Each structure stands twice: as structure tokens, then as C-alpha cells.
Amino acid sequence: MQKGKVELYTDAMVREVLTDEKGMATGVLYIDKKDMKEYKIGAKVVVLAASACETARIMLNSKSKLHPNGLSNSSGVLGRYLHDSTGTDRMGFMPELVDRTRYNEDGVGGLHVYSPWWLDNKKLNFPRGYHIEYWGGMGMPSYGFGFGMDTMRKYITDEVGNPSPNGGYGPALKNDIRRMYGSMIGMSGRGESIPQYDNYCDIDPETVDKFGIPVLRFHYNWTKHEVNQAKHMHETFEEILTGMGAVLLGKKPDETTQNGLAAPGRIIHEVGTSRMGDDPKTSVLNKYAQAHECKNLFVTDAGSFVSQADKNPTWTILALSWRTSEYIIDQLKKQNI
Amino acid sequence: MDRRENIKVLLAGTVATGFLISSGCAPDDIKKSESIIAAGLYGRTPKEIEVDSKLMADTFFSDHEKKIVSLISEIIIPKDDVSIGATEAGVTDFIEFMVKDYPKFQLPIRGGLMWLENLSWATFDNSFVVITPEQRIILVDKIAWPDTAEEDMLYGVKFFNLMRNLVCTGFFTSKEGIKDIGYVGNRPNQWDGVPAEVLKKHGLSYDEKTLKECLKIEDQHKIVQWGEKGNIIG
Numbered sequence: 001m002q003k004g005k006v007e008l009y010t011d012a013m014v015r016e017v018l019t020d021e022k023g024m025a026t027g028v029l030y031i032d033k034k035d036m037k038e039y040k041i042g043a044k045v046v047v048l049a050a051s052a053c054e055t056a057r058i059m060l061n062s063k064s065k066l067h068p069n070g071l072s073n074s075s076g077v078l079g080r081y082l083h084d085s086t087g088t089d090r091m092g093f094m095p096e097l098v099d100r101t102r103y104n105e106d107g108v109g110g111l112h113v114y115s116p117w118w119l120d121n122k123k124l125n126f127p128r129g130y131h132i133e134y135w136g137g138m139g140m141p142s143y144g145f146g147f148g149m150d151t152m153r154k155y156i157t158d159e160v161g162n163p164s165p166n167g168g169y170g171p172a173l174k175n176d177i178r179r180m181y182g183s184m185i186g187m188s189g190r191g192e193s194i195p196q197y198d199n200y201c202d203i204d205p206e207t208v209d210k211f212g213i214p215v216l217r218f219h220y221n222w223t224k225h226e227v228n229q230a231k232h233m234h235e236t237f238e239e240i241l242t243g244m245g246a247v248l249l250g251k252k253p254d255e256t257t258q259n260g261l262a263a264p265g266r267i268i269h270e271v272g273t274s275r276m277g278d279d280p281k282t283s284v285l286n287k288y289a290q291a292h293e294c295k296n297l298f299v300t301d302a303g304s305f306v307s308q309a310d311k312n313p314t315w316t317i318l319a320l321s322w323r324t325s326e327y328i329i330d331q332l333k334k335q336n337i
Numbered sequence: 338m339d340r341r342e343n344i345k346v347l348l349a350g351t352v353a354t355g356f357l358i359s360s361g362c363a364p365d366d367i368k369k370s371e372s373i374i375a376a377g378l379y380g381r382t383p384k385e386i387e388v389d390s391k392l393m394a395d396t397f398f399s400d401h402e403k404k405i406v407s408l409i410s411e412i413i414i415p416k417d418d419v420s421i422g423a424t425e426a427g428v429t430d431f432i433e434f435m436v437k438d439y440p441k442f443q444l445p446i447r448g449g450l451m452w453l454e455n456l457s458w459a460t461f462d463n464s465f466v467v468i469t470p471e472q473r474i475i476l477v478d479k480i481a482w483p484d485t486a487e488e489d490m491l492y493g494v495k496f497f498n499l500m501r502n503l504v505c506t507g508f509f510t511s512k513e514g515i516k517d518i519g520y521v522g523n524r525p526n527q528w529d530g531v532p533a534e535v536l537k538k539h540g541l542s543y544d545e546k547t548l549k550e551c552l553k554i555e556d557q558h559k560i561v562q563w564g565e566k567g568n569i570i571g
Contacts, residue, residue: 101535106522140520146505150483150498167483167494167501169413177505178419181518 009041015213016062017046017297023066025297031211045296045328045337049321052303053082053201056273057216059284060203070203072274072291078284080200081272082220085310086130086191087262088230088253090237092246093155097183102138105182109135112190112311115236126228130191130310132236138182146177155247156180185246189233191310193226195272199264220264230259269313271302288327289320296337300324397436397443404466405450406432409497412477413504420517423508431507442499449496453480456493526557 011033018026018040027042048055056079060070070078112133121129149167156164156176164176201216209215234252241248253260277283280292289304291297300321302313331337362370373379381389398406407429414423423429436442453476457465461472468476480486480493481501508514530551536542562571 096539101532101538102519102521103532103535104522104524104528106524106528138520138522140522141506141509141515141518143506143510146509147502149501149505154484165482165484167481167498169477169481169501170415171417173501173505174414174417177509178518 012039013211013213014050014058015211016058017048017071017294019062019064019067019071019294021066023064023294025071025294031213033211036211045298045332047298047300047324047328048303049300051301052270052273052305053216055299055301055303056082056201057203057213059274060216061214067293072284072293072297074293075281075284077275077282079202079216079273080197081195081275081306082199082201082218082270083193083195083272083308084264085267085269085308086193086222086226086229086233087188087267088233088260089186089188090234090241090252091184091186091249092241093152093180093249094183094185094244094246095155095157096245097185098156098179100138100182105137105139108137109139115240124228124232126225126232127194128192128225128229128310130189130229130233132233132240133188133190134185135188136182136185149173149177152180152249184249185241185244187237187240189230189237190267191226191229191233192308194223195275195307196223201273218265222258222261222264226261227255227258230261234259269302269308271305271308271313274299274303275306276304277306289324290327298324298328392434392437395437396433398433401464401466402447402450403429403433405453406500408465408473409477409500410504410507412473413501414508421513423504426508426511426513428504428507428511431511432503435503435507442503445496445499449493449499452492452496529554 009030012030013033014028014030015038016029018029020026025043025046027040028046029038029040031038048058050058059072059078062071063069064071067073069076072078110133112131115132151166153168153173153176154163154166156179158164164172199220201218203214204217205214207215230253238248238252274284274291276285276287276289278287283292283306285291285299285304289299291299300317302308302317304320305313305316308316328337407424410423410428410432414426414428416422416425420426432446436446454465456476456479457463457468457472460476461468465473465476477497479490480497483494483498486494509518530543533542561569564570
């Protein structure tokens with residue numbers, strides 16, 4: 001193992017990938033955030049891993065004579081098929097969990113469970129599926145703990161079943177908060193959305209950031225698939241919560257809010273902006289995440305995803321990066337790049 | 338050693354030794370990290386340090402307002418058999434911090450304090466700070482019960498709901514409050530599942546297969562051994 005072979009440039013805001021007269025990448029141009037000056041770094045191979053949208057931004061901003069629509073974008077697909085996971089949540093109060101015995105419950109909440117896929121997918125009015133993340137427990141109180149006693153204190157009852165009054169103050173309030181600790185159960189549904197050509201980011205022709213670099217604009221609408229999926233999530237949440245004896249908190253969202261479906265981008269699993277594929281007419285990268293039209297440029301973030309399941313994209317990013325890394329070494333050895 | 342050199346060593350070091358966890362921390366490193374945390378600079382960029390310092394140096398509440406906040410805090414979460422009260426736990430300073438850190442609180446809290454003062458003068462011809470504890474409770478009872486409050490008290494109800502939220506959260510996130518609530522986590526490698534007697538209370542138990550497959554608490558500090566091909570060998 002050789003040591004000290006990595007040079008890391010921090011506070012470096014890349015504006016564009018530089019290319020030569022053959023359209024090959026020769027390095028990057030960046031703005032140093034500390035002195036606000038431009039610098040260039042030369043490279044044999046450029047690997048972008050700036051997160052799906054930022055990578056698309058860099059590539060779209062890297063215009064040249066041979067890459068007039070942005071780097072490796074004669075297909076016009078760069079920035080398109082942007083998609084995020086679906087998401088919506090619900091919460092309940094469990095009377096059975098009032099006055100809990102205290103014990104260590106760190107790390108208990110947040111488990112991602114493949115429910116409700118005990119059901120038959122074919123009978124649903126949306127494709128693909130979702131998982132549910134269950135949360136609750138006696139975690140460390142953080143900001144927001146103890147809020148809402150003006151509406152929730154009534155769920156606490158005394159020995160003879162009389163509910164506490166909402167709101168209040170003093171020793172009785174203090175004690176009700178103790179009694180309520182760890183009695184809330186929540187569910188977050190996270191699902192797969194269908195990638196759409198018409199959901200995309202492109203370069204805003206009028207706006208730059210503080211480094212003078214043109215920023216992205218986003219064009220994204222959920223389709224009926226995702227909206228139907230969110231409805232199904234809420235029906236499942238209610239079924240499970242009610243079945244376990246919980247009091248449902250809040251209201252089930254309806255179609256006026258797309259069934260409570262979180263706005264695109266809120267689940268921060270943005271992927272797909274420089275999708276991979278065998279056909280350069282419909283994709284930006286090949287199966288090794290190598291740009292079709294710039295052989296020494298690679299993308300190792302979620303930009304290369306053609307679709308994503310309901311799960312977090314990070315592990316797939318890691319696996320694909322590994323594969324790309326091996327391919328780069330192989331191609332360098334063969335002097336193909 | 339500059340930052341870039343540091344990262345070079347870090348990258349070389351982690352790859353060479355496997356994982357940081359197996360190398361442990363030298364006493365000097367521990368001392369250095371403790372001093373960074375004590376200085377309140379942990380994980381902060383220069384810009385954030387600047388923002389934090391400015392925030393801490395600012396004052397929002399007047400002395401008079403601060404007194405009312407303290408009195409209300411102690412009414413909401415008083416000292417009892419289990420723990421100290423809100424003021425002793427530092428809730429007044431917490432609320433002063435919150436209104437500066439989240440400016441949207443400033444108007445409703447300042448306005449609410451003023452509204453309560455007006456009510457106090459109108460009812461007892463004196464400031465909330467000066468009237469007797471019994472008189473304060475008479476006023477608080479008008480605004481502390483959202484479901485039964487008179488309609489002309491709704492300004493006060495809304496204000497008191499906000500104060501209740503901030504006082505309760507301020508208290509139960511303080512060191513004393515966390516002790517009071519009985520939080521027993523934050524103990525790495527100390528988790529042994531739900532205690533059997535708790536499961537029994539809910540008519541549940543772990544099955545033998547699960548117990549057999551799960552980590553034994555006495556093995557909690559054992560580190561898995563990996564073979565050359567990345568397979569677990571012990």
C-alpha cells in the first residue's frame with residue numbers, strides 16, 4: 001500500500017469540466033471559496049460525484065464547440081428523468097404505552113420494514129411499492145419534546161379513567177409529560193416513483209449563485225401513480241395504528257394535498273439526471289457510468305440511476321462506484337482512455 | 338501539519354489499519370478533542386462561529402420581560418419531589434436563546450408578555466411581577482386551559498400555549514430534565530433488547546430462535562474478525 005498519494009482540494013466549487021478540441025475532458029475549473037479566484041486542475045480522467053443534480057449542473061454548464069448542449073448531451077437527456085422517493089407520514093398515541101418502564105431504547109426506531117408487501121401487487125392502482133419506517137420509543141428528549149400538551153394532554157387518563165384537561169401547568173402537567181414519554185408511534189412511508197422524461201432540471205438562463213455560476217431550475221410533477229401510492233400508504237398507516245390500539249393523531253390527508261405526498265425533493269433521494277443506457281440517443285452514460293460522448297468522464301453519484309426502488313440510494317451508489325473504479329483502472333491499463 | 342497533510346495521513350492511515358475503531362485514541366488526541374468541544378467550536382465553520390458569537394452577545398428580553406418569563410416558567414414546570422423547577426434548570430436563558438435563534442417567536446412572545454401585563458394592570462392595578470402568587474394563578478387560569486377559556490382570552494391562550502411548549506421542551510432537554518424523564522440511552526454497546534419483564538407485561542416474549550441468533554450482552558465488546566477475502570472468521 002502506497003501512502004500519501006491523494007491530494008484533496010477542499011472549498012473548491014467546480015464550475016465546469018474542461019475539454020480539448022477532440023471533446024475529451026482535460027480537467028476541471030473551480031472557484032476557491034476562500035479567495036474567490038478561478039483555478040484549473042488538469043486530469044487524465046474526470047469523475048463527477050457532486051450529487052445527481054449538481055453533477056447535471058456542472059455538465060450542463062460545461063458547454064463547448066463539440067458539446068454545445070452541455071457535456072455529453074446531444075441526446076438532450078441530461079437533467080431529465082430526475083426522480084425522488086415518495087414520502088408521507090402519520091402518527092398515533094398508544095394508551096397501552098403510558099407509564100412505561102424505563103430502559104435503553106436507543107436505535108429502536110427508524111427500522112425500514114417491507115410492509116405492507118404481504119399484499120398482492122397486481123390488485124393495486126399504482127405500480128411498484130413502498131416500505132414503512134416505524135418510529136417511536138424512549139429516545140433522548142430533543143427540541144420539540146413536550147410540545148403540544150394543549151391538544152394531546154387529554155389522552156392521559158387517571159386511575160379511574162378520567163382524562164387530564166388539555167393545556168394547564170404545574171406538577172400535574174409535569175407528571176403527565178413523564179407518563180406520556182415513549183407512547184407515540186409514527187410511520188413514514190417511502191416508496192418508488194416512476195421516472196418521467198418531463199421531470200427535469202435545466203440551467204436557469206437568468207440566475208447565478210454567489211460564485212457567478214448559473215443555477216438549476218426544477219420542473220417536476222407527481223403523476224397519479226405516486227398520488228395513489230400515498231393514499232394507499234395512509235390507509236395502511238390507519239389500519240396498522242388502529243389495529244394495535246393507537247389513537248390516530250392529526251387527520252388523514254386527502255386529494256387536495258395529493259394525499260399528503262411530500263413535495264419532490266423532500267425525501268432527498270434525487271437520482272436519474274444523467275441516466276445510463278446502451279443507446280446514446282436515450283442516455284448520457286454507458287453501463288459503466290462512462291459518458292457516451294466523453295470517454296474519460298465518469299459519474300459516480302445517483303445521476304446514473306435509471307430507476308430506484310423504495311430504498312435509500314447510497315448503497316447502490318457505492319456498488320456502482322466500485323464497479324466504475326475497477327473499469328477505470330482496466331481502461332487505463334489498456335490505454336483506452 | 339496543515340489540513341491537506343492531515344487528510345493525506347488520514348486517508349493512508351485508515352486504509353492501512355482497516356478501521357479507525359481498531360486503532361483506539363491516544364491520550365493526546367482525547368485531550369485535544371475535549372478542548373475543541375469545551376471551546377464550543379466543535380463542527381463549526383468560521384462563518385457559523387461568527388453567527389453564533391453574535392447571537393450569544395445579543396440581548397432580546399428586557400430585565401422586566403425576563404422576570405415575567407421566569408415567573409411563568411416556574412408556574413408551568415415547578416420544583417416537585419422528583420426534580421428542580423424550570424428556572425433553576427435554565428429555561429429562562431433557553432427561551433432567550435430561542436427567540437434570538439428563531440426570530441418568528443419574537444413578536445408573539447413580546448406581544449404576549451405585554452398583553453399579560455395589560456391584563457394584570459386591568460385586573461389588579463399592578464404589574465404581573467408585583468402581584469401576589471395567588472393573583473398570578475388567577476390570571477394564568479384564564480389562559481392555561483384552551484378547551485374552556487373565555488373567547489376574549491384567546492390571545493392569552495395562544496401565547497400561553499407557546500410558552501408551555503418552550504418551557505416544557507426547555508426543561509425536559511436540560512440535564513436535570515433528561516434525568517427526570519428517565520432516559521437511559523446514549524450507552525454504546527449496551528443494548529440488550531426489551532427486558533423480559535416488560536415484554537411479559539404486554540403479553541409478549543422473544544422466541545428461542547431469536548435469542549440464540551442475537552448478540553449475547555457478555556460478547557458486546559468483542560470485535561468481529563475478518564478473513565483476507567472479507568469473510569467473517571470469528
